[in-house]
Amino acid sequence: MSRAVASTLILFGATGDLAARMLLPSLYGLDADGLLPKELAVVATARTQQNDAGYREHVVAALRDHAPGGLFDERTAERFAERFRYVPLDAQDGDGFQRLAEALGDEAGEVAIFLSTAPSLFKPTIDNLEAAGLAGPNVRLALEKPLGTDLASSREINDAVAAAYTEEQTFRIDHYLGKETVQNLLALRFANILFEPLWSAQHIEHVQITIAETVGLEKRGDYYDGTGALRDMVQNHMLQLLALVAMEPPASFDATAIRDEKVKVLRSLRPLTPERIEREVVTGQYAPGAVASQPVPGYSDELSRQSATETFVALRAHVDNWRWAGVPFYLRTGKRMPERRTEIVIQFRQVPHSMFASRGARTVPNRLIISIQPEENIALELMAKLPGLDRGGIRLREVALDIDQPHAFSDVRRRIAYERLLLDLLEGDPTLFVRRDEVEAQWQWIDGVRAAWTAAGMAPRPYAAGNWGPSAAIALAERDGVSWND
Numbered sequence: 513m514s515r516a517v518a519s520t521l522i523l524f525g526a527t528g529d530l531a532a533r534m535l536l537p538s539l540y541g542l543d544a545d546g547l548l549p550k551e552l553a554v555v556a557t558a559r560t561q562q563n564d565a566g567y568r569e570h571v572v573a574a575l576r577d578h579a580p581g582g583l584f585d586e587r588t589a590e591r592f593a594e595r596f597r598y599v600p601l602d603a604q605d606g607d608g609f610q611r612l613a614e615a616l617g618d619e620a621g622e623v624a625i626f627l628s629t630a631p632s633l634f635k636p637t638i639d640n641l642e643a644a645g646l647a648g649p650n651v652r653l654a655l656e657k658p659l660g661t662d663l664a665s666s667r668e669i670n671d672a673v674a675a676a677y678t679e680e681q682t683f684r685i686d687h688y689l690g691k692e693t694v695q696n697l698l699a700l701r702f703a704n705i706l707f708e709p710l711w712s713a714q715h716i717e718h719v720q721i722t723i724a725e726t727v728g729l730e731k732r733g734d735y736y737d738g739t740g741a742l743r744d745m746v747q748n749h750m751l752q753l754l755a756l757v758a759m760e761p762p763a764s765f766d767a768t769a770i771r772d773e774k775v776k777v778l779r780s781l782r783p784l785t786p787e788r789i790e791r792e793v794v795t796g797q798y799a800p801g802a803v804a805s806q807p808v809p810g811y812s813d814e815l816s817r818q819s820a821t822e823t824f825v826a827l828r829a830h831v832d833n834w835r836w837a838g839v840p841f842y843l844r845t846g847k848r849m850p851e852r853r854t855e856i857v858i859q860f861r862q863v864p865h866s867m868f869a870s871r872g873a874r875t876v877p878n879r880l881i882i883s884i885q886p887e888e889n890i891a892l893e894l895m896a897k898l899p900g901l902d903r904g905g906i907r908l909r910e911v912a913l914d915i916d917q918p919h920a921f922s923d924v925r926r927r928i929a930y931e932r933l934l935l936d937l938l939e940g941d942p943t944l945f946v947r948r949d950e951v952e953a954q955w956q957w958i959d960g961v962r963a964a965w966t967a968a969g970m971a972p973r974p975y976a977a978g979n980w981g982p983s984a985a986i987a988l989a990e991r992d993g994v995s996w997n998d
């Protein structure tokens with residue numbers, strides 16, 4: 513595997529939304545801190561016909577709108593934009609790729625290619641890249657989701673990639689892995705002695721993972737309606753979070769060691785069958801309602817047609833191995849929820865015997881709450897005694913031991929997830945990218961869920977926008993005596 517730093521980055525889909533909102537601001541943020549290789553040239557491509565100057569203006573405009581807080585400066589942005597050249601390109605047009613290769617010249621050095629285009633263009637793009645000599649050992653390829661819509665289509669994409677690039681050259685993006693608190697989960701689990709002895713069915717009663725968003729369709733109807741919450745969020749981000757929570761300790765911070773452990777978890781997910789599906793999964797679709805006191809339309813109104821696509825899913829998963837036997841993992845994600853919140857809750861078990869019961873005190877089981885966004889925070893809820901002379905009995909209360917990340921590390925700028933991922937791509941470090949076997953294990957499980965809900969004739973239940981999904985989602989957890997952390 514080549515670990516030389518790339519001196520050329522080719523950006524496919526360079527006029528798209530992801531480029532404007534995330535990729536260009538991330539490159540700019542890295543550049544501002546002197547982290548981009550000095551000689552790095554970026555070749556932007558898309559179908560739009562324009563010249564270098566036109567694209568450079570687009571770069572500056574995108575940064576004006578989306579540069580990380582306080583970092584935008586017109587002059588610096590213009591200087592940064594000089595790294596960019598633009599080659600208009602149609603994925604189907606082989607000659608265009610020859611021109612692209614010529615534009616790179618013979619001295620391209622290490623090349624990183626980032627595909628942020630519709631997945632239907634992956635195969636023709638890769639075929640044309642290979643034909644144009646852009647698949648040699650000096651090239652690495654990053655792919656943005658969606659990597660297929662099911663296992664079969666994901667395999668097709670992976671096969672097309674594998675025909676031109678080795679797995680070591682392939683960088684599949686799940687932007688959640690670029691988030692600071694997600695990586696901090698590894699530090700929390702494996703850089704502290706405290707948690708690992710407790711991290712199993714013996715001491716953990718259940719795990720909750722929530723990714724709640726307040727946004728609705730965001731003009732992404734074409735993509736989203738053919739996808740739905742299960743495939744948009746659970747298949748990738750949520751299963752990656754679950755894998756990081758549940759995996760065995762890797763031997764080193766190394767791409768193979770970490771991904772080997774994650775894939776074992778993903779393969780241990782208990783398949784959901786049609787007989788069990790209605791007890792294990794609830795889907796929903798938002799109806800008109802209000803988010804942050806603002807009225808918002810329902811999903812089908814935004815879409816301008818009726819649809820059976822789920823915008824919410826809650827489910828109970830099990831990881832069938834020794835460590836997690838009998839521990840439910842409750843996952844839920846939805847659009848138009850009351851607030852934006854991504855968090856992992858580790859619910860520990862009750863103490864085996866409370867000596868305080870005889871003095872009238874109640875003990876509440878400990879919880880570890882890992883907040884990923886909007887705030888980054890890790891809170892361990894512990895029982896403590898209320899100060900006093902206890903004449904009327906001992907009173908205990910939960911207090912949180914907090915690691916307020918931004919506060920603890922206030923001198924460090926919070927990075928966009930893509931800053932980390934782009935830098936790792938340029939430097940050739942695949943640790944935070946998803947390996948083929950992981951993606952395929954994720955799809956295998958998700959396909960099972962979809963097949964089961966189709967066989968059971970399940971349809972999404974309506975929920976008013978601004979709620980935590982349909983009430984059946986509450987019942988899903990409450991049947992086990994569990995409340996969602998709302």
Ligand code: BG6
Nearest residue numbers: 657687725727744745749854885
């Ligand atoms: C994307 C999904 O992968 O993740 C979007 O396609 C979703 O539907 C987004 O809004 C959420 O990402 P983040 O980083 O804002 O939590």
